[in-house]
Amino acid sequence: xxxxxxxxxxxxxxxxxxxxxxxxxxxxxxxxxxxxxxxxxxxxxxxxxxxxxxxxxxxxxxxxxxxxxxxxxxxxxxxxxxxxxxxxxxxxxxxxxxxxxxxxxxxxxxxxxxxxxxxxxxxxxxxxxxxxxxxxxxxxxxxxxxxxxxxxxxxxxxxxxxxxxxxxxxxxxxxxxxxxxxxxxxxxxxxxxxxxxxxxxxxxxxxxxxxxxxxxxxxxxxxxxxxxxxxxxxxxxxxxxxxxxxxxxxxxxxxxxxxxxxxxxxxxxxxxxxxxxxxxxxxxxxxxxxxxxxxxxxxxxxxxxxxxxxxxxxxxxxxxxxxxxxxxxxxxxxxxxxxxxxxxxxxxxxxxxxxxxxxxxxxxxxxxxxxxxxxxxxxxxxxxxxxxxxxxxxxxxxxxxxxxxxxxxxxxxxxxxxxxxxxxxxxxxxxxxxxxxxxxxxxxxxxxxxxxxxxxxxxxxxxxxxxxxxxxxxxxxxxxxxxxxxxxxxxxxxxxxxxxxxxxxxxxxxxxxxxxxxxxxxxxxxxxxxxxxxxxxxxxxxxxxxxxxxxxxxxxxxxxxxxxxxxxxxxxxxx
Amino acid sequence: xxxxxxxxxxxxxxxxxxxxxxxxxxxxxxxxxxxxxxxxxxxxxxxx
Numbered sequence: 001x002x003x004x005x006x007x008x009x010x011x012x013x014x015x016x017x018x019x020x021x022x023x024x025x026x027x028x029x030x031x032x033x034x035x036x037x038x039x040x041x042x043x044x045x046x047x048x049x050x051x052x053x054x055x056x057x058x059x060x061x062x063x064x065x066x067x068x069x070x071x072x073x074x075x076x077x078x079x080x081x082x083x084x085x086x087x088x089x090x091x092x093x094x095x096x097x098x099x100x101x102x103x104x105x106x107x108x109x110x111x112x113x114x115x116x117x118x119x120x121x122x123x124x125x126x127x128x129x130x131x132x133x134x135x136x137x138x139x140x141x142x143x144x145x146x147x148x149x150x151x152x153x154x155x156x157x158x159x160x161x162x163x164x165x166x167x168x169x170x171x172x173x174x175x176x177x178x179x180x181x182x183x184x185x186x187x188x189x190x191x192x193x194x195x196x197x198x199x200x201x202x203x204x205x206x207x208x209x210x211x212x213x214x215x216x217x218x219x220x221x222x223x224x225x226x227x228x229x230x231x232x233x234x235x236x237x238x239x240x241x242x243x244x245x246x247x248x249x250x251x252x253x254x255x256x257x258x259x260x261x262x263x264x265x266x267x268x269x270x271x272x273x274x275x276x277x278x279x280x281x282x283x284x285x286x287x288x289x290x291x292x293x294x295x296x297x298x299x300x301x302x303x304x305x306x307x308x309x310x311x312x313x314x315x316x317x318x319x320x321x322x323x324x325x326x327x328x329x330x331x332x333x334x335x336x337x338x339x340x341x342x343x344x345x346x347x348x349x350x351x352x353x354x355x356x357x358x359x360x361x362x363x364x365x366x367x368x369x370x371x372x373x374x375x376x377x378x379x380x381x382x383x384x385x386x387x388x389x390x391x392x393x394x395x396x397x398x399x400x401x402x403x404x405x406x407x408x409x410x411x412x413x414x415x416x417x418x419x420x421x422x423x424x425x426x427x428x429x430x431x432x433x434x435x436x437x438x439x440x441x442x443x444x445x446x447x448x449x450x451x452x453x454x455x456x457x458x459x460x461x462x463x464x465x466x467x468x469x470x471x472x473x474x475x476x477x478x479x480x481x482x483x484x485x486x487x488x489x490x491x492x493x494x495x496x497x498x499x500x501x502x503x504x505x506x507x508x509x510x511x512x513x514x515x516x517x518x519x520x521x522x523x524x525x526x527x528x529x530x531x532x533x534x535x536x537x538x539x540x541x542x543x544x545x546x547x548x549x550x551x552x553x554x555x556x557x558x559x560x561x562x563x564x565x566x567x568x569x570x571x572x573x574x575x
Numbered sequence: 576x577x578x579x580x581x582x583x584x585x586x587x588x589x590x591x592x593x594x595x596x597x598x599x600x601x602x603x604x605x606x607x608x609x610x611x612x613x614x615x616x617x618x619x620x621x622x623x
Contacts, residue, residue: 169591181589190591194598201599202607228610236602268588275594279602283610291614300606 011101014412016512017255021413025095025102029088029413031112033406036084037497039119040399043076044490051438051483054384056457056476066455067132074135075126078237078394079154080119085402086192086244087115087161092413093189093247094168100177103167111160118154121146134453136230139210139220148211152204155233159200162193184261184268188247191271196240198279202232224291235282238390241398242312243274245360248401249319249353255408256350256515257343258330258527259322267318273311281308287377294374301372309369316361316553321546328541330523336545344524347515352404352428359432360397363439364389366557376564379571382453384479385446388439395486396435400428403493410497411512416504421515424496431489438482441475447567448472 011022046069052060053069061069095102102108124146125131131143169190172178182190206229212218250267253259261267283300286292327339344350367389371380380386407424410416418424448468450457457476459466507513514521587593 166591166595181585182591190594194595197595198599198602222614224614225611228607228614232602232607265585265588272588272594275598276601279598280606282602282606286610291617292610293613296609296613300610 014096015510016412019096020099022095022101024105024108025091026413028091028102028108028112029409032084032088032091033409033413034501035116035119036081036088036402037406037494039076039080039084040490041494042123043073043081044487044494046070046073046076047490048483048487051480051487053455054457054476055480055483056473058480059456061455063455064129064132067134068126068129070453071132071134072123072126075122075151077399078135078234079151080122082241082394082398082402083154083158083237084115084119086196086240087111087158088409089244089247089405090161090165090189090193092409093186094165094172097183097186098169098172098178100168100172100175103164103171107160107164111157111164114153114157114160116157118150118152118157120150121153122150125150136234137210138230139213139223139226142214145211145214148207148214152207152211155200155203155207158196162196162200165189165193181264181268184264185247185251187268188243188250188271191274192240192243192247194275195236195243195279199233199236199240202229202236206230206233224289227286227289228292231282231285232279235285236279238394239274239278239281241394242278243271245356245398245401246271246312246315246319248405249315249357252349252353252401252404252408253319253323253326254528256347256353256524257323257326258524259319259326260527262318262322262325266314270311270314270318273307273314276307278308278311281372284372284377287372287374288381297374301374306369309365312361312365316357316365317546317550319357320549321543324543324546325541326524326527329527330520336548340545344516344520346425347407348424348428349404349407349515351425352400352407352432355428355432356397356401356404359392359400359436359439361553362556363436364393364397366560367443368393369557370561370564373564376568379564379568380446382451383446384442384450384452387452388441388443388446391435391442392439396432396439400432400435403428403431406493406497408512410500410504411507414501414504415507416500417507417513418496418500418504420496420499423492425515427489427492427496429489430492431486434482434484434486434489436482438479438486441477441479441482445472445475445479448475450476 010024011020013019014021049061049069050066050073052058053066091102091108094100122131125144126147128144131137131147133141133143133147137143137147169182169186172182181187206221206226209218209221210226213220250261280300283292283297287297287301323343324339327342330342332339332342343354345354367385371377371385371389407418410418445457445468446452448471450468450472457468457472516524581589
């Protein structure tokens, strides 16, 4: 970076990483992360109430409040928490990692104001009871205009952040603040930003006409077209999560173990597969829509020959393999899994990210690809199997990875230390464990046909006798118990973060305290500080442990996939 | 000093603007426009 450019922007040098942290960008990293956590709490409270309602022996809420909480939970968790946090990642990845100042502070303020006002307005109108339409808000369900307006304002704000991010990449390249290709984590963030642009444009196409309809200024949009466009927002935004989450995996893997990408080109290639093909996956949601052809459904749900799935499997190999290489270089060479046992499990940032990768891959990924198959989807569509899948990806995967990143953001960006470190060490296990239990409860209840987004699983008061096998109710209980455990894990996370950020000991002028032993941290620091020219050696370090993990994964995938085809054959007799 | 030759694939990977353009074009053509065309060309249903 040129001296002039550095002087033009007030910055500090991070004592732990040696990276330049630009103070203006740091403010926006902080404020977006804080707002994200606030909306996580709102969505989390709604989640607890929902879990205690779907638990059929409890049924805490009445029907009106159930649908209100489904709306509140969906909007806060899938939109506000996640996207605010992703905005923090975009500011960090484009300035600190590229060693450059932010493009425009004014744009950053404008976007922040739009996003905050949008989020507050949307929450207000939902809690006022004038938007019980759930996150999807399919017409002819109609909410108060402020519901649509709030989400539109939020989306416009997020789009401005994406613009600011790309403009920052441009000035970094122009000022030559980095040499060669941009760092992999920034490239992953750029992938997330590109997907975000696609998602937000679809959101505008779906919600602006719906807002005008709610004002009485135009006819209702065709429900089929709305669904197509809305899922271009709803599902694409989950792909922003995937790209951001994988970037976090790489970042935390480096910070916690000293790992470096095994092969930059392969990892970047996998991100490019996301950019090109992952957005087609939104078609999953429309697999039973009668207006769309099988050709459209099969082409789009196969992610263009499953290339985006291939990308996730590449990351699923390279992240643990890079850690195995790092651990073996530290001398942990005993057997196939000696390195695995010696990973820094006491570091909550690491354990959160490791659990995120496991839950995302083994539960979220396997179920997602299987349920996205057109024929199998017919068994699972609109049952609890679907939320069983996406709670493993979005919550067990993305949210847990973001929690892991927060354990690094607090000391590195907020320059504060944690209290109650023993509790911090168990927090990712508590939250991740709860989500796994809840997700499995949902999935198994769904296999009995229990529908999603339905207040009363037994359809009480129906004229004809309805209801499900009693075993389904046991799994609804499992769902409820998992939800309560996950909420305790979430609450613990919030307590730890708030205590550290607002009341924690200052770390100004100090390195980030290690979660490992001093000897282990020294070895990690040495690996991090070694130059790229030494990476070539990594190609020659074998990764037998990761290969075995990959084989276990592929076997699990095959068993689950073919078990579903067998189940379909049982239901759908073809002679 | 002679400039290092950059492989075309590496150049493609480093061109964030081209990736942005492709990232917009592929889903909009494959998912959105194709889907909208199918929905808009459904024939009017008739009562039996």
